[in-house]
Amino acid sequence: MNVLTELVDLSLIPSILRALTPVLLAALGGAICAKAGVFNVGLEGFMLVGAFAAVAGSWFTGSAWVGVLAAVLAGAGMAALLAIASVKYGGDEIIVGIALNLLAVGLTAFLLRTVFGRQGTFTEPTLQGLPTIAGQTPLTYLAWLLVPVLAVFLRRHVWGFRLQGVGEAPEAARSLGVDTVKYRYGAVLASGVLCGLAGAQLSLGNVVLFSQNMTAGRGWVAVVAVLLAQAAPFGVLLAALLFATAEALGFRLQGVGLPSQLASATPYVLTLIALIVASVRARRVLGRAPGEVPSEDRPPVENPAASTHVSRE
Amino acid sequence: MTPRKAEPSAESGGDPAGEPRVELAGIVKRFGDVVANDAADLRLATGEIHALVGENGAGKSTLMSVLYGLIAPDEGEIRVAGKPVRFRSPVEAVEAGMGMVHQAFRLFPSMTVAENVVYRAETRGTAGLLDRRAAVRAVQDLSERYGLRVDPRARIRNLSVGVLQRVEILKALHRDAQVLILDEPTAVLTPQETRLLFDVLRGLRDSGRTVVIVTHKLGEVLELSDNVTVLRDGRTVARLVTAETTGAEIARHMTGRAVDLDGHYVPGTPAAAVLTVEGLTVGPPTGRPVVDDVSLTVRAGEIVGIAGVAGNGQLELLEAIAGLRPSRSGSVRVGGTGLHGFSAGRRREAGIAYIPEDRAATGSAVAASVADNLAVGFHRRSPLRRGWRLDRSAVRDHARRIIEHFDIKVSTPAVAAGTLSGGNLQKLVVGREMAHDAPVLLVDQPTRGVDIGAIENIHGRLRAYRDAGHAVLLASAELSELMALADRVLVMFGGRVVADLDRADATEENVGLAMAGIPASTGAPGTGS
Numbered sequence: 001m002n003v004l005t006e007l008v009d010l011s012l013i014p015s016i017l018r019a020l021t022p023v024l025l026a027a028l029g030g031a032i033c034a035k036a037g038v039f040n041v042g043l044e045g046f047m048l049v050g051a052f053a054a055v056a057g058s059w060f061t062g063s064a065w066v067g068v069l070a071a072v073l074a075g076a077g078m079a080a081l082l083a084i085a086s087v088k089y090g091g092d093e094i095i096v097g098i099a100l101n102l103l104a105v106g107l108t109a110f111l112l113r114t115v116f117g118r119q120g121t122f123t124e125p126t127l128q129g130l131p132t133i134a135g136q137t138p139l140t141y142l143a144w145l146l147v148p149v150l151a152v153f154l155r156r157h158v159w160g161f162r163l164q165g166v167g168e169a170p171e172a173a174r175s176l177g178v179d180t181v182k183y184r185y186g187a188v189l190a191s192g193v194l195c196g197l198a199g200a201q202l203s204l205g206n207v208v209l210f211s212q213n214m215t216a217g218r219g220w221v222a223v224v225a226v227l228l229a230q231a232a233p234f235g236v237l238l239a240a241l242l243f244a245t246a247e248a249l250g251f252r253l254q255g256v257g258l259p260s261q262l263a264s265a266t267p268y269v270l271t272l273i274a275l276i277v278a279s280v281r282a283r284r285v286l287g288r289a290p291g292e293v294p295s296e297d298r299p300p301v302e303n304p305a306a307s308t309h310v311s312r313e
Numbered sequence: 314m315t316p317r318k319a320e321p322s323a324e325s326g327g328d329p330a331g332e333p334r335v336e337l338a339g340i341v342k343r344f345g346d347v348v349a350n351d352a353a354d355l356r357l358a359t360g361e362i363h364a365l366v367g368e369n370g371a372g373k374s375t376l377m378s379v380l381y382g383l384i385a386p387d388e389g390e391i392r393v394a395g396k397p398v399r400f401r402s403p404v405e406a407v408e409a410g411m412g413m414v415h416q417a418f419r420l421f422p423s424m425t426v427a428e429n430v431v432y433r434a435e436t437r438g439t440a441g442l443l444d445r446r447a448a449v450r451a452v453q454d455l456s457e458r459y460g461l462r463v464d465p466r467a468r469i470r471n472l473s474v475g476v477l478q479r480v481e482i483l484k485a486l487h488r489d490a491q492v493l494i495l496d497e498p499t500a501v502l503t504p505q506e507t508r509l510l511f512d513v514l515r516g517l518r519d520s521g522r523t524v525v526i527v528t529h530k531l532g533e534v535l536e537l538s539d540n541v542t543v544l545r546d547g548r549t550v551a552r553l554v555t556a557e558t559t560g561a562e563i564a565r566h567m568t569g570r571a572v573d574l575d576g577h578y579v580p581g582t583p584a585a586a587v588l589t590v591e592g593l594t595v596g597p598p599t600g601r602p603v604v605d606d607v608s609l610t611v612r613a614g615e616i617v618g619i620a621g622v623a624g625n626g627q628l629e630l631l632e633a634i635a636g637l638r639p640s641r642s643g644s645v646r647v648g649g650t651g652l653h654g655f656s657a658g659r660r661r662e663a664g665i666a667y668i669p670e671d672r673a674a675t676g677s678a679v680a681a682s683v684a685d686n687l688a689v690g691f692h693r694r695s696p697l698r699r700g701w702r703l704d705r706s707a708v709r710d711h712a713r714r715i716i717e718h719f720d721i722k723v724s725t726p727a728v729a730a731g732t733l734s735g736g737n738l739q740k741l742v743v744g745r746e747m748a749h750d751a752p753v754l755l756v757d758q759p760t761r762g763v764d765i766g767a768i769e770n771i772h773g774r775l776r777a778y779r780d781a782g783h784a785v786l787l788a789s790a791e792l793s794e795l796m797a798l799a800d801r802v803l804v805m806f807g808g809r810v811v812a813d814l815d816r817a818d819a820t821e822e823n824v825g826l827a828m829a830g831i832p833a834s835t836g837a838p839g840t841g842s
Contacts, residue, residue, distance in 0.1 A: 156442045158435050165421050165432055172419035176433040176484075177404035 007252045014135050015251065018206050020244035021140045022047065022215075025198035026222035027229075027236045028146055029191030034231035035154060036187035037167035041097035042082050044219025045104030046192050050075040050199025052108040055122065055210040056115060064128040064204050068139075071200035072193050078104065079192025087184045101219070109212050123209030130204045137205040139197055146194075151233040163187065195219070217268060224271050228278050239274070246270045332395050334359045334523055335380070335492055340389035342375050349375040350386070351547035357492060362514060362524045364534040364555070367544035368567055368764035369735060373527050376544065377494050381413045382406035412490025414481040416497050422470040426463055427452045430483045455486050459516050474622070475506035482513065492523045499533060503622050504792065504825030511537050529567075529765065531560040532793070543567055568765055579776060580816070581800045583615035587784035588634075588665075588753045593643030595626075595633045596808075602641060603629045605808035611753065611784040616775065618799025619788040620824050626808035627788040628670055631755045634786070635667040636660040647753055661690065666746040670757035670788075672735070676742040679731030683723050684712035686730045687745050719744035720770065736767030743771055747778055754778060756787045760794060772797055792821055806830040 026043045033040035050071035057063075057070025078100055086093040116122045130137040154160040165173045166183040173180050202218070203210050221243050229235025250266035333356040342350040350372045357363050367373050378384040380391065382400030390397050393409050400406040403413070420429050427448040436447035452465035461479045469477065478498065485493055495514075499507045514524050514537065528534060534541055535555060543551040543566040551566040588611040596602030604626045611617045619627050632638040634645050636657035645652045647664045655663065669675040677686045688708045691697050696707045712726040721740045723733060730738060743759065756775065760768040775798055779785050789795050795802055802819040804812040804827035812827035 158437055158441050158443050161428070161435070161443050162433065165424070168421045168423060169419065172421055173432070175403060175415075175419045177402065177407070178433050 007249065007256065012248055012252070015248040016241070016244045017136055017140055019247040020240055021137070021143045021201045021205065022198040023218050023222050023225065023243055024143045024237060024240040025139070025146075025194045025201065026191075026219055027225040027240050028143070028150055028233065029194030029198075030222050030226040031229070031231040031233060031236050032150070032163075032187045032194075033191045034226050035160075035167045036163050036184050037170060038087065038184055038188055039093055039097075040082065040188065040191055041094055041223055042078065042100040042219075043191065043195050043222045044215055044217065045097075045101035046075045046078045046195030047199040047202070047219045047222075048101075048104040048108055048213065048215045049078050050196035051203035051214055052111060052199070052210050053196070054200035055127065055203045056111075058128045058204055059116075059124070062128060064130045067128070067204055068130070068197065068200045072196040075194070075196025075199065076189050076192040079188045079195070082192075083185045083188040087181055087188065105213055108210075112210065112212065119212075121209055121211035127208050128204075129208035130200070137201060139201045139205060142197070143201075147233045147237045154233070198222075221267060221271055224275055224278075228274055242274070243267050243270060333357055333392075334394060336390075336392040337376065337380060338390045338392065340376060340379055340386045340391075342372075342379065342384060342386050348547050350379070350389075352389070352549075353544060353547060354549040354552075355380075355542050356552070357523045357525065358540075359523060360518055360521045361539045362518050362526065362537055364538035364541045365525055365527045365544065366529060366531070366534055366541060366563060366567060368529065368766065369762065370764070371544040371567070372547040373544055374496065375547075377413070377496065377525070377527055380406070380492075381411055381494060407488050407490070410489065410491035412482075412485025412488060412493045414478065414485065414493070414495045414498060416500060418477050418481055420469045420477060420480060423468065425466050425468055426472075426480050426483075427465040429469055429480055430455075430465075430487050432484075434488055451487060452483060455483055459486065459520070460513055474501045475503070475509070478502070478506075478510065479513070486517075490522070492525065493517060494525045494527065496527045497529075498526055499528070499530065501623060501790075503828045504821060505829050507533075530793075531563055534563060535560055545569060564765060578797055578816075581614045581616060581776075581779050583612035583800065584782070585613055586610045587613045587648060588786065589644075589646045590634060591644045591646075593630065593633060593645065594641045595629050595638060596641060598641070601808075603808050604633060604640075606643070607805075607808075607810050608643075609786075609803060609810065609813075611786050613752070613782050613784050614779055615800045616779050616785040616787055616798050618795040618802045618819075619786065619805055620792065620795055620802055620828055621788070621790070621805035622828055623790050625805045625828075627805050628757060629808075630805070631667065631669075631757050631786070631788055634660075635665060635755055637667075661749070661751070664752040665755065666749040666751035666753070667755045668742055668746045668757060668759055670761070672739050672742045673731070677730045677738060679738075680729055682727050683716070683721075683730050683733070683741060684708050684726035686741060687712040687715050687726070687748075690745065690749065715741075715744040715748055719747075719774070736763040739763050739767060739771065743774060747774060750783075752783055754783055754785045756785060758789055758791075759787070760789075760791070768794075792824060795819070795824070796821075804828055 026047050029046075030040050030043050053074035054067040054071035056067070058067030061067075082093070082096055082100060085091040085096045112118055112122060130139065133141070154164060162173065162178055163183050166178060166180045170180045199215070202214060222240070225236050225239035225243065228239045246267040250263040253263040253266070254260045335357040337353065337355040340350045340353045341348070353372055353376050355365065355376060365373050365377070375384060379386045382403045382405050385401070391400065392398065398409060400409065421432070427445065430452050431448040436444040436451070438444040449465040452463070455461065456463050456465075461483055463476055463479050463483065469480065472480070482493065498510060502510060514526070518524055526533070526538065538555045541551070541553040541555055541558065541563060542549055543553070543563060545567060553563065590610070591608045593604055593607045594602045595604035607630055609617065619630070621627050629638060633640045636652070636655055636659070650663050652660050652663055673679055678689075685708070688697055688703070688711060691711060692703060697704060697711060699707075709726055715721070716723060716726065719740050721733070721744060722737050730741060733741065739759065746754065759771050759775065763771070772794070775785060775787070787795070787798060796819070799819070800816055802814045802816075802824060803810050804814070804824055806828060807830065811830065812823070814823060
């Protein structure tokens with residue numbers, strides 16, 4: 001009981017909120033991509049590069065907001081690589097995404113040494129962090145605001161409507177004259193921007209420093225949140241909240257004597273469990289599908305024999 | 314992009330009298346060495362239903378793709394209302410009043426009917442928000458006006474094929490299509506759905522639109538169309554007024570020779586039962602079975618037909634008998650041998666041969682040579698097998714024999730099977746399976762997507778195979794095929810055999826009703842025979 005009150009009190013909320021913002025921003029970016037039919041696993045790398053650019057921008061100009069701008073541009077730059085490689089040239093988005101994540105780790109470590117001459121971590125007392133309003137950075141408020149905005153955009157706005165069509169049946173969208181490439185570019189770039197913001201929150205909001213690989217898997221957690229929520233904005237918020245709570249509790253657990261390695265593993269263990277649950281659920285849905293939808297009511301399976309003859313004609 | 318309002322009146326096209334609404338003149342299109350269209354012409358008038366017919370490879374699809382802006386012609390001209398136009402994309406063709414219903418529907422499964430219809434032709438409210446109510450109203454208006462019954466709020470993934478087709482037509486009408494092109498529109502419909510579609514198309518014609526149906530079903534051409542254009546080898550070989558022509562004449566133009574159209578049914582002489590299936594149930598361990606307690610018998614010297622709309626368990630039934638799909642319960646016997654627990658290979662040894670529905674994915678290995686494809690199934694035993702190795706010259710001889718006997722057009726047995734035309738690849742599969750001389754032959758959609766010549770050939774082979782004293786179980790979505798071949802017709806619906814009809818009772822009406830799941834005794838009294 002004593003331990004419980006020590007673990008859970010009102011002061012937990014701000015730390016949950018801080019832990020939430022980067023994951024939520026990245027996951028919203030991932031959700032937009034998922035709706036457009038791009039499975040973006042590069043969130044981690046986009047975020048890491050954003051975190052570095054934020055510190056660099058803030059350090060060299062003395063303004064945290066320039067740092068945020070730099071983070072946004074860097075995130076978008078990484079996203080542009082993904083868009084060009086996979087949307088334009090048809091590369092496998094998973095492979096390109098993983099490659100970009102690896103690139104981000106190496107690139108930021110390299111730049112940390114060449115630009116700042118440091119290894120591991122860079123911080124200075126004069127490095128400007130983001131201002132706070134009631135204990136939270138403006139990016140936290142922005143992240144929360146984006147949830148309903150994005151939900152309305154996807155559900156009600158004509159562009160969001162078309163975007164979902166592009167993701168669901170690109171062939172059908174193309175046949176009606178929608179430029180699917182343009183929509184996918186837009187979605188991937190938007191995820192880059194949001195991941196840049198997520199990175200800035202990490203390195204100028206939650207702490208004011210850059211350290212090697214400081215995203216520590218938060219981008220992957222965001223990917224899982226997208227999967228769990230099936231890319232619905234409010235669902236993404238819930239999933240991200242779950243992980244943020246786990247992370248904040250993990251810190252507390254360290255305070256009451258749980259080994260720190262175990263404590264910091266909490267969110268990832270939770271991720272693993274969530275993934276297993278999600279995949280079991282997905283399989284059950286798939287397995288049930290023929291029972292739920294009478295076979296005669298299913299849309300026709302395209303007949304490959306017929307379609308080859310059509311294309312041959 | 315706001316949709317233009319559909320014009321119900323016949324004068325909407327505004328064509329000067331006598332001038333065609335749309336004209337394709339001297340269209341030439343080459344793909345590499347292949348000439349798909351070679352001076353093809355097509356003239357479409359306002360307020361007509363025009364049938365575009367021809368065998369596979371005659372260039373129908375290419376010509377329609379040119380008209381719809383999917384393919385740019387190498388030569389020739391498209392004129393709309395007398396003025397030459399050039400469509401660089403389907404979007405431009407749509408703006409010029411073309412509409413196309415593809416064979417494979419292009420819809421968004423998770424969205425509603427109304428959302429699908431208005432996609433990229435939406436009515437916008439404030440701040441660019443989608444006006445879903447306007448979308449529903451637009452669909453209701455159109456569906457009332459043209460008798461296209463559909464619920465605008467239904468989700469696409471819950472709808473049947475016939476309804477999906479209506480949605481595709483609504484999509485075109487919402488974009489104010491004046492010329493509506495339908496590619497093989499009845500291929501996936503039940504006879505009842507076909508009749509409904511025809512009524513809709515007649516209504517569209519009467520409202521002054523032009524309807525083009527691309528088909529090779531002559532019965533439909535004669536029933537529905539006003540005019541016919543026949544393509545052969547990429548050229549327009551005949552333009553006919555439907556009322557003044559006959560099926561035989563159209564077929565002659567299509568093939569360039571006289572054709573036995575009905576492939577008239579010749580009764581078989583059934584003897585003892587060879588294939589016996591009892592209580593066969595196939596499906597996931599829990600949930601609804603895809604094949605539900607099916608029992609049937611096929612006798613030697615008999616063709617038993619299985620009618621049904623695609624996806625009602627025919628495929629799964631045949632696969633389960635062939636051993637390609639596990640069954641939950643029930644038994645399959647060939648002669649006196651129970652096949653329980655037998656693999657596909659052992660079932661073949663027990664006397665089952667199988668011509669699958671999908672010749673390219675299941676029936677053959679398209680990347681392998683014709684010779685290897687013909688050797689499969691024979692390769693385990695002499696003469697193709699010699700000790701531990703394959704006798705290559707025996708494989709070639711074996712291939713040559715089948716190629717010659719089944720008249721497969723191929724330059725050499727060494728070419729990849731995938732280079733064969735659909736009809737020839739089908740003959741390859743049919744030839745290989747018949748070469749086994751198995752007492753039981755399972756056949757699934759033997760003539761799907763092949764042309765009249767190949768249909769004639771394959772039907773003849775199936776009859777001969779039966780007459781040699783074999784049992785044939787034939788699943789087909791084509792009623793005419795069953796009428797031409799089957800000695801008895803079973804109808805499958807929702808995984809069950811819902812009707813078992815003798816030849817005499819297997820009228821189109823009876824079979825069609827059963828295909829739609831309506832028991833013959835209660836459905837549509839007074840119709841049929």
